[in-house]
Amino acid sequence: xxxxxxxxxxxxxxxxxxxxxxxxxxxxxxxxxxxxxxxxxxxxxxxxxxxxxxxxxxxxxxxxxxxxxxxxxxxxxxxxxxxxxxxxxxxxxxxxxxxxxxxxxxxxxxxxx
Amino acid sequence: xxxxxxxxxxxxxxxxxxxxxxxxxxxxxxxxxxxxxxxxxxxxxxxxxxxxxxxxxxxxxxxxxxxxxxxxxxxxxxxxxxxxxxxxxxxxxxxxxxxxxxxxxxxxxxxxxxxxxxxxxxxxxxxxxxxxxxxxxxxxxxxxxxxxxxxxxxxxxxxxxxxxxxxxxxxxxxxxxxxxxxxxxxxxxxxxxxxxxxxxxxxxxxxxxxxxxxxxxxxxxxxxxxxxxxxxxxxxxxxxxxxxxxxxxxxxxxxxxxxxxxxxxxxxxxxxxxxxxxxxxxxxxxxxxxxxxxxxxxxxxxxxxxxxxxxxxxxxxxxxxxxxxxxxxxxxxxxxxxxxxxxxxxxxxxxxxxxxxxxxxxxxxxxxxxxxxxxxxxxxxxxxxxxxxxxxxxxxxxxxxxxxxxxxxxxxxxxxxxxxxxxxxxxxxxxxxxxxxxxxxxxxxxxxxxxxxxxxxxxxxxxxxxxxxx
Numbered sequence: 001x002x003x004x005x006x007x008x009x010x011x012x013x014x015x016x017x018x019x020x021x022x023x024x025x026x027x028x029x030x031x032x033x034x035x036x037x038x039x040x041x042x043x044x045x046x047x048x049x050x051x052x053x054x055x056x057x058x059x060x061x062x063x064x065x066x067x068x069x070x071x072x073x074x075x076x077x078x079x080x081x082x083x084x085x086x087x088x089x090x091x092x093x094x095x096x097x098x099x100x101x102x103x104x105x106x107x108x109x110x111x112x113x
Numbered sequence: 114x115x116x117x118x119x120x121x122x123x124x125x126x127x128x129x130x131x132x133x134x135x136x137x138x139x140x141x142x143x144x145x146x147x148x149x150x151x152x153x154x155x156x157x158x159x160x161x162x163x164x165x166x167x168x169x170x171x172x173x174x175x176x177x178x179x180x181x182x183x184x185x186x187x188x189x190x191x192x193x194x195x196x197x198x199x200x201x202x203x204x205x206x207x208x209x210x211x212x213x214x215x216x217x218x219x220x221x222x223x224x225x226x227x228x229x230x231x232x233x234x235x236x237x238x239x240x241x242x243x244x245x246x247x248x249x250x251x252x253x254x255x256x257x258x259x260x261x262x263x264x265x266x267x268x269x270x271x272x273x274x275x276x277x278x279x280x281x282x283x284x285x286x287x288x289x290x291x292x293x294x295x296x297x298x299x300x301x302x303x304x305x306x307x308x309x310x311x312x313x314x315x316x317x318x319x320x321x322x323x324x325x326x327x328x329x330x331x332x333x334x335x336x337x338x339x340x341x342x343x344x345x346x347x348x349x350x351x352x353x354x355x356x357x358x359x360x361x362x363x364x365x366x367x368x369x370x371x372x373x374x375x376x377x378x379x380x381x382x383x384x385x386x387x388x389x390x391x392x393x394x395x396x397x398x399x400x401x402x403x404x405x406x407x408x409x410x411x412x413x414x415x416x417x418x419x420x421x422x423x424x425x426x427x428x429x430x431x432x433x434x435x436x437x438x439x440x441x442x443x444x445x446x447x448x449x450x451x452x453x454x455x456x457x458x459x460x461x462x463x464x465x466x467x468x469x470x471x472x473x474x475x476x477x478x479x480x481x482x483x484x485x486x487x488x489x490x491x492x493x494x495x496x497x498x499x500x501x502x503x504x505x506x507x508x509x510x511x512x513x514x515x516x517x518x519x520x521x522x523x524x525x526x527x528x529x530x531x532x533x534x535x536x537x538x539x540x541x542x543x544x545x546x547x548x549x550x551x552x553x554x555x556x557x558x559x560x561x562x563x564x565x566x567x568x569x570x571x572x573x574x575x576x577x578x579x580x581x582x583x
Contacts, residue, residue, distance in 0.1 A: 004353060005244075005350070008349070008350050008353070008355075008358055011355055011358050011359060011362075012346055012349075012350075012358050012359075012361075012362050013362075015129075015346075015358065015359040015362030015363060015366075016362045016365060016366050017366075018133060018362075018363070018366075019136075019362055019363040019364075019365065019366025019367060020366045020369075020370060022133060022136050022137045022140075022363075023136060023139075023363075023366055023367045023370050024370055025137075025140040026136075026139050026140050027140065027141075027142075027488065028374075028461065028463055028469070028470055028473070028488045028489075029142060029461075029470060029473045029483055029486050029488070030139055030140075030142060030145055030470060030473070031371060031374075031463075031468075031469035031470025031473070032204060032208075032466075032468055032469060032470035032471050032473065032474045033139065033145060033149075033470070033474070034136070034139050034367060034371075034469075034470070035208055035334070035335070035338055035367070035368075035371060035468065035469060035470075036204070036208055036211075037135065037136065037139060037148070037149060037152060038136070038338060038342065038363070038364040038367040038368065039208055039211040039212065039215065039338070039341075039364075040152065040153075040156070040211075041132050041135075041136075041152060041156075041360045041363060041364055042215045042219075042341050042342055042345045042360060042361060042364045043156065043211075043215060044128075044132075044156065044159060044345065044356055044357055044360040044361075045215060045218045045219050045222065045345045045348055045357060046160060046185070046218070047125075047159055047160065047163045047354060047356060047357060048218070048219070048222035048348045048349075048351075048352050048354065048357060049181070049184075049218055049221070049222065050160075050163050050164070050167060050181055051163065051167070051352055051354075052221075052222060052225045053167075053173065053177045053178070053180050053181035053184075054166075054167040054170065054172060054173040054177060054181075055172060055173075055229070056177065056225065056229070057174055057176075057177070060228065061225060061228070061229070062176055062177070062180045064221050064224060064225045064228075065177070065180050065181060065184065065225070066180045066181075066183070066184040067184070067217075067218075067221055068184070068217075068218045068221040068222060068225075069180070069181050069184030069185045069188060070184040070185070070187050070188035070191075071188060071214035071215070071217045071218040071221070072185075072188065072214070072215070072218040073184070073185040073186075073188035073189040073192065074188035074189065074191050074192035074195075074211075074214050075188075075192065075211050075214045075215045075218065076156060076160075076189070076192070077188070077189040077190075077192035077193050077196070078191075078192025078193065078195050078196040078207070078211060079192070079196075079211055080149065080152070080153050080156070080196075081192070081193055081196035081197060082195075082196035082199060082204075082207060083149050084146070084149050085196065085197070086201070086204075086474055086477070087142075087145045087146045087149055088146065089474070089477040089478050089480075090142040090145065090477045090483045091477070091480070091482050091483065092142075092143070092482050092483060092484055093482050
């Protein structure tokens with residue numbers, strides 16, 4: 001096993017744990033936007049698609065680069081735009097503009113009677 | 114490693130940090146938008162760095178630039194259009210399509226890398242080929258599986274489970290062929306072998322999702338999301354890029370957590386899901402002794418009176434509400450009640466809707482403030498203090514039978530709707546939910562059944578309440 005592979009593996013495993021730790025704190029209310037945000041993040045594969053285009057010089061390489069770039073950028077652009085669109089709809093009060101919400105933990109006791 | 118590529122790896126780590134921070138800020142609706150902005154910034158940084166790297170290396174041909182930019186423009190345009198125009202009820206399909214293209218792109222990265230290395234004089238290093246192979250397999254399964262899932266959600270493909278005799282044998286055979294071809298391409302570089310792996314994985318993805326029933330979609334989408342993340346991380350191994358590894362692992366973790374949550378909320382084990390035999394819950398429906406047996410039917414006026422004179426109302430929206438697209442009507446009813454001084458909140462079961470958290474998005478779209486949307490564990494103690502629980506198109510998740518052993522839903526976490534002082538259920542008929550069993554809530558003496566389509570019923574209820582309090 002090469003050093004590079006070992007390093008990559010360590011990064012992968014630690015990132016998985018960071019992911020578990022960070023994401024288990026996301027409330028169920030935001031699970032759809034979370035999944036959509038995760039979707040846009042895996043659009044990072046666009047970097048891989050770009051590197052194909054940068055190194056290839058065969059027709060099959062160009063076809064693959066074209067498809068990969070198309071898929072990945074649909075993923076990136078669509079993912080971020082739709083996540084933003086959804087999150088804009090989450091308001092604390094029906095009339096309040098979406099910007100002025102600063103209190104933490106208000107999600108739980110905002111409805112006390 | 115040259116100074117330039119060293120610096121660019123550091124910038125990729127910075128981009129990955131933005132992703133972590135962005136996901137972290139998603140833990141509160143108030144900061145979630147900032148999280149999405151951080152994450153977007155990370156993506157822009159990563160892409161700009163890659164452009165700089167490519168320009169610096171100078172190997173790219175003019176055709177390479179054209180192919181890359183035209184592909185990105187077309188893809189980005191389609192993505193933008195879809196994201197701008199999609200209905201919130203159709204979010205699960207869109208997410209599924211993003212899983213498909215993400216997984217597909219990851220598989221293509223590996224396929225290209227394999228072709229490049231295999232055509233070189235020396236054979237590929239073994240360790241690299243294993244990650245390449247994993248990327249090809251997982252990416253291809255995700256690609257075809259997600260397209261089928263999106264088709265089922267859109268109604269293009271039947272949402273009923275599609276099985277055929279010997280399906281399991283075919284799956285095993287496919288897995289065997291894929292593994293054999295995989296083993297072969299590791300020992301001997303062979304493009305034909307690689308294409309066999311690709312085709313076997315694509316067919317496997319189709320066969321994996323086809324037998325799954327519509328109600329299981331929240332689990333399937335989460336699982337495919339985890340697959341996509343893993344495929345992207347593998348692509349990171351293949352091209353030696355940390356940003357892809359970290360981002361892929363984060364998405365894999367996210368998908369994994371959601372899969373577990375959804376599976377628990379539906380009372381299924383993840384093993385059971387992966388092995389199959391999925392969506393067969395409605396195979397043995399138990400007949401109910403006539404729609405009227407021991408059931409109190411109620412009309413809009415009476416239901417309106419109960420609601421208007423209640424102190425505290427909890428609304429329990431289920432998949433039926435989403436299917437009837439009645440989220441705006443329910444929000445209007447809640448508004449009228451609130452302006453009359455009634456305390457209104459929503460109890461949301463984790464699997465309400467067709468993907469994790471779907472119901473919350475639908476209600477947010479209908480302008481319901483998020484502090485009113487309560488999760489199962491938070492809201493369950495409140496039912497005992499509730500005058501009226503209004504159940505709209507939710508079935509199994511309210512069935513008290515889940516608390517007893519020996520039923521199809523035993524052990525499934527439910528909303529304690531039966532603890533409320535009175536219960537109104539809006540439902541089209543006494544039909545069964547997904548589990549195919551009678552709901553004991555409906556025959557509870559405290560329960561009144563309002564038989565109507567969710568949309569119609571809610572508008573009638575709203576006007577009934579308006580005449581009472583107006």
